[in-house]
Amino acid sequence: MNALSSLPFEIDAFARVALLLIVAIASAEACERWLRLPRLIGYVLAGLLLGPAVLAWVPPSITGDLRPLMLLGLGLLLFELGSRVDLRWLRHNPLLIVSSLVESGLTFGAIYLFLGWFDLATVTRMAVAAIAVSTSPAVVMRIVAENNARGQMTERLMLMTALNSLYAILLLKISVGMAHLDRNAGLLQAIAHPAYIAFGSFLLAAALAYGMHLARFSHLKRESERFTLVIAVVLLGTTLADRLGLSVPMALLCGGMILRSLSQRLHLFPEHFGAAGALLVIVLFTLTGVALDPRHVVAGGLMSIGLLLIRGLAKYCGAFVSAGYGGLAPSKAAWLGVALLPMSSLAVLQAHEVAGLYADFGDEILAIVLGAVLIMELVGPVATQLALRRSGEAMPTPVEREV
Amino acid sequence: MALENFKSSRPLSLGVELELQILDTHDYALTPMANDLLYWVGRHADHPGNIVPEITQGMIEISTGIHSTHLTLSAELGEIRDFLCRGGRELNLALCGGGTHAFQHWGDARIFHKERFHYISDVYGYLAKQFTIFGQHIHIGCPSPDEALFLLHSLSRYIPHLIALSGASPYVHGHDTGFASARLNSVFAFPLSGHAPMVASWHEFGEYFEKMTRTGVVKSMKDFYWDIRPKPEFGTIEIRVCDTPLTVGHAADLAAYLQALCRYLMVERPIVPVEDDYLVYNFNRFQACRFGTEGILVDPKTGEHRTLREDILETLVRIEQHAIELDADVPCARIKTRVEQGTSDADWCRARFTELGSAPELMRAQALRWQEA
Numbered sequence: 001m002n003a004l005s006s007l008p009f010e011i012d013a014f015a016r017v018a019l020l021l022i023v024a025i026a027s028a029e030a031c032e033r034w035l036r037l038p039r040l041i042g043y044v045l046a047g048l049l050l051g052p053a054v055l056a057w058v059p060p061s062i063t064g065d066l067r068p069l070m071l072l073g074l075g076l077l078l079f080e081l082g083s084r085v086d087l088r089w090l091r092h093n094p095l096l097i098v099s100s101l102v103e104s105g106l107t108f109g110a111i112y113l114f115l116g117w118f119d120l121a122t123v124t125r126m127a128v129a130a131i132a133v134s135t136s137p138a139v140v141m142r143i144v145a146e147n148n149a150r151g152q153m154t155e156r157l158m159l160m161t162a163l164n165s166l167y168a169i170l171l172l173k174i175s176v177g178m179a180h181l182d183r184n185a186g187l188l189q190a191i192a193h194p195a196y197i198a199f200g201s202f203l204l205a206a207a208l209a210y211g212m213h214l215a216r217f218s219h220l221k222r223e224s225e226r227f228t229l230v231i232a233v234v235l236l237g238t239t240l241a242d243r244l245g246l247s248v249p250m251a252l253l254c255g256g257m258i259l260r261s262l263s264q265r266l267h268l269f270p271e272h273f274g275a276a277g278a279l280l281v282i283v284l285f286t287l288t289g290v291a292l293d294p295r296h297v298v299a300g301g302l303m304s305i306g307l308l309l310i311r312g313l314a315k316y317c318g319a320f321v322s323a324g325y326g327g328l329a330p331s332k333a334a335w336l337g338v339a340l341l342p343m344s345s346l347a348v349l350q351a352h353e354v355a356g357l358y359a360d361f362g363d364e365i366l367a368i369v370l371g372a373v374l375i376m377e378l379v380g381p382v383a384t385q386l387a388l389r390r391s392g393e394a395m396p397t398p399v400e401r402e403v
Numbered sequence: 404m405a406l407e408n409f410k411s412s413r414p415l416s417l418g419v420e421l422e423l424q425i426l427d428t429h430d431y432a433l434t435p436m437a438n439d440l441l442y443w444v445g446r447h448a449d450h451p452g453n454i455v456p457e458i459t460q461g462m463i464e465i466s467t468g469i470h471s472t473h474l475t476l477s478a479e480l481g482e483i484r485d486f487l488c489r490g491g492r493e494l495n496l497a498l499c500g501g502g503t504h505a506f507q508h509w510g511d512a513r514i515f516h517k518e519r520f521h522y523i524s525d526v527y528g529y530l531a532k533q534f535t536i537f538g539q540h541i542h543i544g545c546p547s548p549d550e551a552l553f554l555l556h557s558l559s560r561y562i563p564h565l566i567a568l569s570g571a572s573p574y575v576h577g578h579d580t581g582f583a584s585a586r587l588n589s590v591f592a593f594p595l596s597g598h599a600p601m602v603a604s605w606h607e608f609g610e611y612f613e614k615m616t617r618t619g620v621v622k623s624m625k626d627f628y629w630d631i632r633p634k635p636e637f638g639t640i641e642i643r644v645c646d647t648p649l650t651v652g653h654a655a656d657l658a659a660y661l662q663a664l665c666r667y668l669m670v671e672r673p674i675v676p677v678e679d680d681y682l683v684y685n686f687n688r689f690q691a692c693r694f695g696t697e698g699i700l701v702d703p704k705t706g707e708h709r710t711l712r713e714d715i716l717e718t719l720v721r722i723e724q725h726a727i728e729l730d731a732d733v734p735c736a737r738i739k740t741r742v743e744q745g746t747s748d749a750d751w752c753r754a755r756f757t758e759l760g761s762a763p764e765l766m767r768a769q770a771l772r773w774q775e776a
Binding site: 093 | 429
């Protein structure tokens with residue numbers, strides 16, 4: 001039975017969260033010091049260890065209880081990524097758009113074809129391929145911050161992650177539209193729904209960013225108050241997108257991007273918006289670990305592993321498009337392909353979203369995606385960190401800036 | 404290693420080197436993208452100027468060819484700037500002038516991967532990283548080595564002029580230092596900085612160099628961090644005290660002023676350099692760094708005190724005819740206006756900082772200014 005239930009006092013929810021956080025920090029420290037792995041891996045491993053899959057000291061319900069915090073953490077990272085992407089850059093270097101489209105298109109196409117070998121519905125193949133297009137914004141932002149990385153590859157990593165996440169969201173909505181078509185829903189609905197989500201999310205993002213801009217947000221002197229406002233905007237974006245049936249990740253990503261391009265003045269946020277933001281990020285990754293279930297790898301099996309290999313290859317090829325004339329040294333382009341590997345919470349969120357809509361083919365999608373995510377949760381951060389270090393863009397001795 | 408022969412070059416020919424800052428367009432901190440920018444440059448075969456790395460990854464150095472007048476010099480500088488700014492847009496980085504980065508911490512600098520830079524870093528420790536400062540070096544062609552040494556020592560009296568006119572580094576680590584050029588304080592920390600020994604002939608200079616190499620302290624001329632240094636392989640003297648100005652236009656104007664001044668010294672020979680000229684050298688240099696054109700200049704012979712502003716304006720009158728001969732009268736007139744109106748790059752930085760409220764915003768303003776003519 002559960003070891004903790006034999007104690008003379010009851011372990012309440014606070015104590016469990018405390019335990020989870022302490023183990024997360026300890027294991028992050030161990031990962032960095034002795035294993036030279038990203039700290040992020042430590043958070044995930046702590047969750048996996050204490051979660052139902054291994055020790056079961058933390059009940060699975062904790063992911064439900066703390067879901068708002070988790071979503072807020074993910075929302076912050078999406079918004080942060082958006083605010084780091086300057087769309088004006090695309091105008092000056094159009095090869096970047098080509099590179100990003102090739103990378104995403106190749107990923108989508110190759111995985112769709114690969115899944116054709118298995119007995120799967122077209123819609124399932126499309127949905128899984130769409131989800132696989134996205135590189136995890138959360139993992140990328142965290143690993144870039146952990147390694148204090150700066151340089152051309154890092155810039156492109158963030159840009160391409162933001163773009164492929166947007167494509168992934170759109171492609172998934174279109175796949176869902178196709179599912180409507182499958183079920184003999186009207187053609188209008190099949191097209192109108194993804195279009196509504198895309199335009200709606202964009203308009204909401206524009207409204208939020210414009211609001212921040214008009215409020216002369218960047219003039220607030222106190223960092224703590226700016227952080228509070230960012231939290232408020234992320235919360236508002238999350239709840240409004242949810243109520244209006246729009247895409248939350250899309251609204252937040254676009255919100256950050258529009259804010260960046262609206263004003264010539266700088267919108268400087270500290271990394272992850274400061275210590276409070278960093279806490280949310282730690283909670284996000286720890287809970288991601290709790291939710292991991294090794295049985296998914298069994299269920300996903302060959303399909304998950306094949307998907308990862310093909311996805312890796314496609315991203316690797318796509319990254320090369322912006323090498324040479326695009327201004328990226330070929331050696332760095334090779335590492336960019338590796339850095340684009342992570343798959344994490346955004347994929348999980350999307351898989352659950354489709355599964356919630358369609359019970360019949362939802363399980364298949366969940367099995368393949370969650371199996372792949374489980375592997376990538378551990379491999380992805382290591383790949384990105386390795387790429388940042390080998391390309392020489394990580395700061396040799398990382399400086400802790402969160403405090 | 405023995406001292407090289409001094410190669411003769413056309414008198415008063417001009418060449419300029421500028422060290423530039425590479426900024427992240429996200430937060431306008433220095434960003435280690437020198438190798439990325441150099442890769443981009445390498446893919447454009449017929450690019451203007453010469454573009455090379457500097458000691459840390461957040462810097463890049465541009466240099467012009469040899470020019471005889473301000474006109475062609477400023478045109479080439481403009482071309483190099485436009486070319487690099489295009490690279491900046493394609494790579495999402497920004498470039499700017501100014502002698503220091505307003506909020507960079509020396510500990511964040513990364514040494515550019517090149518043997519000499521690692522050597523310097525090993526020898527000088529943090530001084531090397533603190534050397535992430537940005538200067539303008541001006542080369543003046545000299546027909547003979549003895550003429551070069553004459554010019555070098557005659558110019559020592561005017562070094563404060565160039566410091567005061569170029570000062571563009573009031574901020575260090577996010578704070579106002581009160582200096583017009585805080586950059587030179589970093590140079591002064593090096594044990595072999597200061598001025599060249601007071602010798603009049605290349606033969607004597609060779610003996611001095613030999614003695615220094617025998618001690619093992621120096622291996623080549625590059626190990627001296629003097630304010631003015633002979634460059635035998637170019638046949639020039641190199642004036643190294645200027646901060647990189649905020650625009651290439653002002654960089655070319657400074658070169659024109661120096662060229663006219665050198666013509667005056669070479670043709671009229673108003674000074675016979677003596678050891679005692681250096682009595683007040685460091686005091687005058689400090690005054691120029693600290694107060695710009697408001698600083699005091701002490702005459703080593705008469706002991707007279709006057710402001711640098713007065714001395715520069717008077718010098719401009721004295722060298723006017725030489726400036727006209729060199730087609731440098733228009734840039735000298737611009738310098739006169741600046742001195743009369745009391746506008747300097749350092750003041751501009753302070754005004755923007757006050758107006759915009761933060762060091763990153765100041766760096767962004769500097770990056771925008773750099774793109775202008």
